[in-house]
Amino acid sequence: GQQLNQSPQSMFIQEGEDVSMNCTSSSIFNTWLWYKQDPGEGPVLLIALYKAGELTSNGRLTAQFGITRKDSFLNISASIPSDVGIYFCAGLQGNKLVFGAGTILRVKS
Amino acid sequence: GAGVSQSPSNKVTEKGKDVELRCDPISGHTALYWYRQSLGQGLEFLIYFQGNSAPDKSGLPSDRFSAERTGGSVSTLTIQRTQQEDSAVYLCASSLGLGGNGYTFGSGTRLTVV
Numbered sequence: 001g002q003q004l005n006q007s008p009q010s011m012f013i014q015e016g017e018d019v020s021m022n023c024t025s026s027s028i029f030n031t032w033l034w035y036k037q038d039p040g041e042g043p044v045l046l047i048a049l050y051k052a053g054e055l056t057s058n059g060r061l062t063a064q065f066g067i068t069r070k071d072s073f074l075n076i077s078a079s080i081p082s083d084v085g086i087y088f089c090a091g092l093q094g095n096k097l098v099f100g101a102g103t104i105l106r107v108k109s
Numbered sequence: 110g111a112g113v114s115q116s117p118s119n120k121v122t123e124k125g126k127d128v129e130l131r132c133d134p135i136s137g138h139t140a141l142y143w144y145r146q147s148l149g150q151g152l153e154f155l156i157y158f159q160g161n162s163a164p165d166k167s168g169l170p171s172d173r174f175s176a177e178r179t180g181g182s183v184s185t186l187t188i189q190r191t192q193q194e195d196s197a198v199y200l201c202a203s204s205l206g207l208g209g210n211g212y213t214f215g216s217g218t219r220l221t222v223v
């Protein structure tokens with residue numbers, strides 16, 4: 001079953017607003033990744049985090065790897081309509097990725 | 110190839126029939142993964158390959174599910190005697206190493222069992 005708790009489940013925001021979502025776990029992960037999935041497509045890697053406390057940006061996206069290695073957040077600044085989709089966090093467990101249930105993002109233009 | 114290719118993109122099958130889903134990973138990627146995504150759910154791990162061997166099959170839901178990989182490249186996921194609860198999107202991914210740099214996913218096969 002799922003080991004990563006992702007929240008919120010869904011959000012509906014105005015274009016231009018900032019968005020924040022997070023992921024927590026009862027287990028330690030040494031690598032955290034954030035993916036985005038568009039309808040009918042597979043997830044695409046957005047950001048990878050490798051060190052506790054690491055803060056990484058990719059354009060309007062910023063993600064942090066929590067100090068305890070049990071959590072991570074993703075921020076999207078100044079959202080635009082093409083940001084809609086499902087965002088997944090994932091933790092590396094052994095040789096495979098464990099995924100959260102996803103956050104559905106809808107943007108009102 | 111340039112990306113991970115999966116076929117078919119859509120498959121409708123009758124309950125009780127067998128299906129084969131194919132995955133062509135990125136050339137040179139040694140690791141290959143199968144995940145299942147049910148409607149509104151996250152991604153559920155099924156199996157991964159390192160080369161042609163499958164060190165972790167722990168996610169396969171029942172003995173009706175099997176997978177193989179040949180030549181360190183193409184993989185086939187087979188579901189025998191399909192059931193309605195097998196309906197889902199089956200996603201394949203590949204990576205150079207063992208996942209630490211993230212996977213590249215295919216677009217998936219949407220399986221509908223009627």
